[in-house]
Amino acid sequence: MSEGPSSLEALLARFRFRPDEELDGTAPLPASAVEPDREAGADELQLLTFGLGTGEYAVALGTVTEILRARTLTEIPRARPPLLGVLNLRGTITPVYDPSLRLGLPSTVPPCAGPDCDRPPRPARILVVRTALGPAGLWVDRVRGVQRVRNGGLERPKGGPTGGVIGVLPGAEGGCSVVDPEWLLR
Amino acid sequence: MSPRSDRPPPEFSSEAVETAEALGRNLLLLERTSADPDPEVLNSVFRQAHSLKGLAATFGQTPMAELAHAAEDLLDRFRLGKARLSTGRLDLLLEAVELFQRLAEDPSAAVEDARALAARLSSMDEAPERMGEDPLERLELQPEVRRVLTEFEEHRLRETLRRGELVWSARVEYPLDTFDRDLEQLKARLRGVGELVSTLPGPAADRLDMLSFVLLVGSGAGEPALRAVFAGAPVELRPVAVRKERRPGPEAEGPRSTTEGGEAAGAARTLRVDIARLDALMDDVGELRLIGEAIRGLSDAREQSPRAWTVELLREQRRLVRRLDILQDRLLQARMVPLRPLFDRMQRLVRRMAREAGKELVLETSGAEVQIDKRLVEELSDPLVHLVRNAIDHGIEPAGLREGRGKPRAGRILLSAEQLGARVVLALTDDGGGVDWARVREVAIQRGLLDEDRARAATDRELQAVLFSPGFSTASSVSAMSGRGVGLDVVKTNIAGLSGVIDVESRAGEGATFRITLPVTLATVRGLLVGVSGRVYAVPLSSVLDVLAHDGRHGVTDDGRRMVPVRGYNIPVVSLAETFGLPRRAEGGAYLVVVGVAERRLGLVVDALHGQRDLVTQALGPRLGQVPGISGAAEVGHHHTVLVLDVGALLDEVLRGPPLLVAQA
Numbered sequence: 001m002s003e004g005p006s007s008l009e010a011l012l013a014r015f016r017f018r019p020d021e022e023l024d025g026t027a028p029l030p031a032s033a034v035e036p037d038r039e040a041g042a043d044e045l046q047l048l049t050f051g052l053g054t055g056e057y058a059v060a061l062g063t064v065t066e067i068l069r070a071r072t073l074t075e076i077p078r079a080r081p082p083l084l085g086v087l088n089l090r091g092t093i094t095p096v097y098d099p100s101l102r103l104g105l106p107s108t109v110p111p112c113a114g115p116d117c118d119r120p121p122r123p124a125r126i127l128v129v130r131t132a133l134g135p136a137g138l139w140v141d142r143v144r145g146v147q148r149v150r151n152g153g154l155e156r157p158k159g160g161p162t163g164g165v166i167g168v169l170p171g172a173e174g175g176c177s178v179v180d181p182e183w184l185l186r
Numbered sequence: 187m188s189p190r191s192d193r194p195p196p197e198f199s200s201e202a203v204e205t206a207e208a209l210g211r212n213l214l215l216l217e218r219t220s221a222d223p224d225p226e227v228l229n230s231v232f233r234q235a236h237s238l239k240g241l242a243a244t245f246g247q248t249p250m251a252e253l254a255h256a257a258e259d260l261l262d263r264f265r266l267g268k269a270r271l272s273t274g275r276l277d278l279l280l281e282a283v284e285l286f287q288r289l290a291e292d293p294s295a296a297v298e299d300a301r302a303l304a305a306r307l308s309s310m311d312e313a314p315e316r317m318g319e320d321p322l323e324r325l326e327l328q329p330e331v332r333r334v335l336t337e338f339e340e341h342r343l344r345e346t347l348r349r350g351e352l353v354w355s356a357r358v359e360y361p362l363d364t365f366d367r368d369l370e371q372l373k374a375r376l377r378g379v380g381e382l383v384s385t386l387p388g389p390a391a392d393r394l395d396m397l398s399f400v401l402l403v404g405s406g407a408g409e410p411a412l413r414a415v416f417a418g419a420p421v422e423l424r425p426v427a428v429r430k431e432r433r434p435g436p437e438a439e440g441p442r443s444t445t446e447g448g449e450a451a452g453a454a455r456t457l458r459v460d461i462a463r464l465d466a467l468m469d470d471v472g473e474l475r476l477i478g479e480a481i482r483g484l485s486d487a488r489e490q491s492p493r494a495w496t497v498e499l500l501r502e503q504r505r506l507v508r509r510l511d512i513l514q515d516r517l518l519q520a521r522m523v524p525l526r527p528l529f530d531r532m533q534r535l536v537r538r539m540a541r542e543a544g545k546e547l548v549l550e551t552s553g554a555e556v557q558i559d560k561r562l563v564e565e566l567s568d569p570l571v572h573l574v575r576n577a578i579d580h581g582i583e584p585a586g587l588r589e590g591r592g593k594p595r596a597g598r599i600l601l602s603a604e605q606l607g608a609r610v611v612l613a614l615t616d617d618g619g620g621v622d623w624a625r626v627r628e629v630a631i632q633r634g635l636l637d638e639d640r641a642r643a644a645t646d647r648e649l650q651a652v653l654f655s656p657g658f659s660t661a662s663s664v665s666a667m668s669g670r671g672v673g674l675d676v677v678k679t680n681i682a683g684l685s686g687v688i689d690v691e692s693r694a695g696e697g698a699t700f701r702i703t704l705p706v707t708l709a710t711v712r713g714l715l716v717g718v719s720g721r722v723y724a725v726p727l728s729s730v731l732d733v734l735a736h737d738g739r740h741g742v743t744d745d746g747r748r749m750v751p752v753r754g755y756n757i758p759v760v761s762l763a764e765t766f767g768l769p770r771r772a773e774g775g776a777y778l779v780v781v782g783v784a785e786r787r788l789g790l791v792v793d794a795l796h797g798q799r800d801l802v803t804q805a806l807g808p809r810l811g812q813v814p815g816i817s818g819a820a821e822v823g824h825h826h827t828v829l830v831l832d833v834g835a836l837l838d839e840v841l842r843g844p845p846l847l848v849a850q851a
Contacts, residue, residue, distance in 0.1 A: 083810075091804060116720070
């Protein structure tokens with residue numbers, strides 16, 4: 001898997017990365033699911049994997065338009081979770097949400113908007129996803145990398161597909177649920 | 187005016203006679219070419235009738251003004267191809283010219299004749315003559331070009347096609363300092379070869395001192411003849427393709443080409459600017475150049491005493507800033523356009539929608555000459571369409587019902603605009619049944635927007651807020667046009683995004699008025715930055731009435747509302763920190779910012795004032811939708827985004843109770 005990181009870089013080149021936004025290294029990719037030097041074909045699914053708390057999750061790479069280093073947000077008064085705040089993305093006001101609540105997890109996002117917020121933790125990222133209602137941000141604790149899965153290569157989630165969990169990445173230790181960002185934001 | 191018609195001053199008589207004579211001459215000129223009237227002559231006849239009307243009205247000569255108005259109306263229809271020039275009609279118009287001259291000399295001479303003739307002229311309405319499909323639809327003009335054409339230009343293009351001629355698109359560039367003369371000369375050379383129908387701004391020219399235009403020319407002459415007219419100047423000339431339909435018309439035989447490549451792409455979101463305004467801008471640029479020279483001169487004058495040198499530098503700097511301020515003002519001015527095209531669009535829309543809804547309708551407009559920022563005009567279109575639809579679907583009753591209620595069969599909608607200082611108020615009034623508050627109450631309970639107790643206790647004014655909340659729509663049947671559940675909330679959000687507010691006033695059985703209040707310009711919104719619990723918010727300055735020091739003292743009304751006397755009036759006050767649920771800070775509440783919309787007033791208690799800024803505001807976007815109390819966001823300083831307060835919504839909230847819906851996922 002020595003090509004792992006370099007092919008990842010190539011894939012992520014289309015995102016606006018600044019030098020200080022290098023990833024913290026990628027998790028080992030399960031050999032069964034990945035053939036590193038092939039272009040994505042129609043029979044393949046590319047997934048961006050990320051961490052929330054102790055769990056691992058993934059979304060289809062095609063839905064992610066940008067990965068930002070987490071930053072202080074502008075607070076929306078009287079906003080309720082999971083809305084964290086908004087950021088101004090080159091002139092487009094983009095709301096940012098905490099995905100953990102929708103997944104039934106305890107929130108791991110520190111105060112991130114308003115005058116009393118903390119400096120966001122270094123590995124934290126905001127995934128900007130394309131949705132029917134315009135761009136939206138998902139605050140995640142860390143980004144792992146990109147994985148390719150053959151179509152139909154996802155395993156059924158335990159107890160069948162539920163809600164927005166489309167499937168489970170095969171071979172990942174501890175399980176990695178693939179989720180639908182639209183569902184996360186609903 | 188006194189009822190006795192006083193003898194008008196001589197300058198009126200002489201000017202009226204002169205204009206009437208010119209009008210008569212042109213009418214006779216028209217008669218000779220009635221089969222294919224020269225558009226320029228038609229235009230000038232129309233203008234003459236128009237100025238006669240203005241002249242008569244200015245001097246209080248009502249009979250003449252009314253007659254001129256009727257003549258102008260008929261001529262306008264000729265001009266736009268909505269009515270055909272016939273001998274009978276020309277006779278009537280020439281009769282009017284006679285009367286104008288008699289009235290000009292003696293205002294009491296032929297008052298009754300004038301009235302009768304005006305009535306006959308006005309009764310010359312006719313069914314639209316255009317049959318079948320619109321030939322313009324087959325012309326492959328880009329939609330953004332099509333959108334900016336005036337009704338007159340559209341008519342001229344139709345005429346070109348009807349004559350079997352081609353429409354040519356020509357991209358030309360002229361030097362900035364002579365382009366107006368160059369265009370006039372081109373127009374003159376075109377005479378006999380073709381007709382310059384429209385002059386549109388073209389894409390940015392390569393050279394900074396050149397202006398580029400896209401001209402639409404109707405011509406039956408071949409390409410070589412046209413090229414000769416454009417002699418010398420570099421030009422991209424091509425015919426605009428005409429799609430062939432079942433019936434191959436003569437126009438299908440000409441050379442074909444497509445307009446792809448977007449030669450007129452610059453026409454999307456473009457603006458026509460009065461040349462005088464551009465000239466003034468050029469003068470500013472000239473002045474700035476002089477300042478540039480002066481500063482360069484200063485760098486050669488280092489041997490002067492440093493003190494004198496500094497003084498000179500400061501003087502030039504002040505000149506520079508002053509001139510930049512003027513330039514900014516002029517540019518903002520150049521962005522201003524009259525509302526007329528928007529109102530005209532509504533006019534066409536009402537005709538179509540009324541037909542579709544099977545209702546009889548008249549749309550009247552006033553204040554079409556009011557000017558607002560071009561971007562506002564664009565953004566206003568959708569909300570206005572929505573309100574018009576709303577009025578037709580839910581406001582105006584079917585003709586039968588109207589007669590039963592003793593109203594005229596045809597419903598009446600009045601669209602009006604008025605400028606009040608830095609604000610423009612647009613009002614859409616219908617004479618329908620008014621808002622059915624009982625039904626609003628019922629639906630609010632059904633949709634779970636209000637619980638029963640609260641709905642029953644709600645006053646009509648409180649129910650207004652429900653009317654504008656997401657998902658609310660009282661349409662009992664889903665019509666083709668509205669009632670799809672996307673409703674007034676979208677209108678309200680759009681308007682708030684323009685830093686405006688919307689209000690409704692309803693008179694049961696008599697109709698409703700939706701009133702939109704907007705700033706005149708959007709390019710920048712001047713905002714007052716206020717500090718609340720360590721946060722910074724912007725208040726649009728257009729709604730700030732007063733800023734006062736606040737000592738925290740206030741009275742309390744029976745229903746628990748806090749009041750503070752301000753300049754002799756008690757106004758309700760509210761702590762922005764409390765309203766927004768923010769933690770209180772020790773130094774809190776030192777200032778009172780008094781905001782107001784229409785006759786309503788509210789004092790906002792804030793902690794700090796951070797000065798004024800010109801803000802470029804952005805909407806919060808569809809996902810967040812309506813955030814109570816916030817209309818948008820703007821970037822200030824370095825990557826710092828502040829929220830802009832929605833003053834209208836805050837007023838609603840404080841004066842009517844807490845918001846019904848709060849932003850969530």
